[in-house]
Amino acid sequence: MLAVTLEGLKRDLSADQLERCIGEAREQVTDVVQDIQALSHRLHSPKLELLGLAAAASSFCKEFSNRQNVEIDFRSTDFPKNLAEAISLCLYRVLQEALQNAAKHSGSRQFQVSLSSGTNEIELTVTDSGVGFAPSEAIKWQGLGLTNMKERLKLVDGELSIDSQLQRGTTVHARVPLTPKTRAAKAGE
DSSP states (O other): OHHHHHHHTTSOOOHHHHHHHHHHHHHHHHHHHHHHHHHHHHHOOHHHHHHOHHHHHHHHHHHHHHHHTOEEEEEEESOOSSOOHHHHHHHHHHHHHHHHHHHHHSOOSEEEEEEEEOSSEEEEEEEEOSOOOOHHHHHHTOOHHHHHHHHHHHHTTOEEEEEEETTTEEEEEEEEESSOOOHHHHHHO
C-alpha cells in the first residue's frame, strides 16, 4: 500500500491532493514501524535476556498497555533470578499470546497479569473480565494461539489451563516446574 501511495506522488497533483497523499504515506510508514517493533519484540526480547523474566514481563505489559490503549495490572512476587532460559522464554511467549488474545477477543480493556513462584513451580496468570467463551466450544475452533501456548509449555513440562465462562471473563494459567526436563535434555538421555 505504501508503494502504491508513493507511486501516486509521481502524478501531477493539486496541493491538497499532494498533502493528502503525503499524510497517507506518513500514516502507513508509522503503521509499518509499529508492526516491525511488535514483531521484533515477539521474536526476541533483549530485556528478557538482560533483566530476567519478571522485569521483561513488566516492561512488555507497559508497552502493550500503551500500544493497545488498555490497562494492565502486573504483579510479580517471590521470583527466582536464575530461571532457566527455556522457561523464561516460554512464559514470556505465553504472556504475549495470552494478552494479544485477550485484547483481541475479550472486549475488555482491563487485564490482570501475575507471575509468581512456589517451591516447585512458576505460575503465570492472565485474567480479563470480558465476554469469555465456553471452553468446550473452544476445543472445536481452537486457534493457533491456544495451540502455540500448549505446545510451548510442553517443551518445558508445563501445563496450560483456561477458565472461562460466557460474560464472566477468562483466566489463562500457565504452570511450569522449576526444574523441567526439556525435550532437548530428554533427547540427550
